[in-house]
Amino acid sequence: MxxxxxxxxxxxxxxxxxxxxxxxxxxxxxxxxxxxxxxxxxxxxxxxxxxxxxxxxxxxxxxxxxxxxxxxxxxxxxIEWRVGGTPFQQKVWHALPGIPAGTTLSYGGLAARLEMPRAVRAVGHANGSNPISVVLPCHRLIGSSGSLVKYGGGLERKRWLLRHEGVEI
Missing domain, CATH: 3.30.160 (Double Stranded RNA Binding Domain)
Known part of the structure; x- marks a missing residue:
């Protein structure tokens, strides 16, 4: 079924x-x-x-x-939520709410937090497959240069969400 x-x-x-x-x-x-x-x-x-x-x-x-x-x-x-995905994806998705509102973190920074500093691309790929936008705040991840990169809902939404949370772009 x-x-x-x-x-x-x-x-x-x-x-x-x-x-x-x-x-x-x-x-x-x-x-x-x-x-x-x-x-x-x-x-x-x-x-x-x-x-x-x-x-x-x-x-x-x-x-x-x-x-x-x-x-x-x-x-x-x-908000209560549940995700499927691979164990690695779940690890990334469960880490996203640990990025406080009003702050951002680079993909490399999240990989380091997960004690996998060389997994930057894998973190980015898992982040891009995040099924629960906003609640699992993938919009708080930015490029290593501080630039806005990739957001499944479009960069204008990402910019709005970050500003809404108090982040100046």
Whole structure:
């Protein structure tokens, strides 16, 4: 049987967010409406055959994300989530919330934190496959020169998210 998830849409200041939750109400994916095909592809890579049905996300999840986009940055920490992926991807994804709001870290810096300083490219690749944008703050990773590089939702969204969290670009 294919895995079944619920799909909800949440308007935000930077576009409509797609919220994918499981039967326990845990967030499995957050992506942007204009990147829905990529989100579905990433979900298939993680979970194999799966089905998405339109259904409202849990009230607490919607409230936390709405609060974040209204300026209560700390609301992200209260969101419960679950990811699939490889053990290495999971290690990277679980490290992302350790980058405090209002700060950034280079891909090399994250690789060093994970005690794998030579795995910069692998960290970048795992970061690019992050299924839970914003909540697992992949937007806080930047290039070694301090430049904005790669963001699955587009660099304008990355710039907005960082500014929203108090980072001057």
């Amino acid at each position: 294919p895995e079944s998830f619920d799909l909800d849409r949440l308007p935000t200041p930077i576009g409509t967010a797609l919220l994918v939750t499981d039967a326990d109400g845990l967030l499995r994916a957050l992506d942007w409406e204009d990147y829905e095909p990529r989100m579905r592809r990433l979900l298939r890579l993680q979970y194999g055959a799966m089905a998405l049905k339109d259904a409202r996300a849990p009230r607490e999840l919607r409230a936390a994300l709405t609060g974040y986009f209204k300026g209560d940055i700390d609301r992200l920490a209260g």
